[in-house]
Amino acid sequence: MLGILVGLTVLGALVGEPDGDSGDRSSEISDENTQSLSASEPEPTTADEAAEVEISADQQPTARLSGPQFNAQRSARQYLNMSGFSRAGLIEQLSSAYGDGYSVPDATAAVDSLNVNWNRQAERSARQYLDMMGFSCSGLIEQLSSSAGDRYTLSEARHGAQAAGAC
Structure with a gap:
């Protein structure tokens, strides 16, 4: 039985790599896959x-x-x-x-703790409102800044309404 195990081990060593390169290609394959995955990530367009x-970038919990x-x-x-x-x-x-x-x-x-551009968020909200219905400039600013609405600051609401094309 021991002779069979030794024979199989020797045979495995001889057959392992036909070109004589016994190096591990798993890291090369992993690098190729990583490169192809990162190259296929689309750039944001809107x-x-x-x-x-x-x-949405992963943020690890911090001590704070x-x-x-x-x-x-x-x-x-x-x-x-x-x-x-x-x-x-x-x-x-x-x-x-x-x-x-x-x-x-x-x-x-x-x-x-998040890095959020609140002006950009106001633009998003303004566009979402305009996609649903028509608003005057002042009406959209009121909706965005009202305590009964979205609660943006007046400055953010003005920016959002102007960027969305309501003003």
Whole structure:
């Protein structure tokens, strides 16, 4: 039995690499696959896609975020991938009993830990409103900045309405 095992081992060594190269190609294959995957990633083409890319990059938990804050950050990124949100509106969504139910301090820490361009979010929201119905410039700014609406700052709301073409 031992003779058979030794024979198989020797045979395996002889047959292993026909060109005499016994080096491991798994790292070469892995590098080729990585290169082809990274080359096939599309560039964002619209404002919505660019905004999604901006906030969807994986962010690792840091020492300054607690577990609930990190989870709230994950939820915030998901909301921002779906729709435009103001800072105040996103904190409200995360902390509302009808939303995610995080504490206001945890929701605030989570939102503030993200690198979000709030003017770009206001543009997204303004375009979403204009896709649904017509708005005057002042009406859209009011909707975007109202405490009963999206809760953007007045400056962000003006920027969004102008960028969306309502003004």
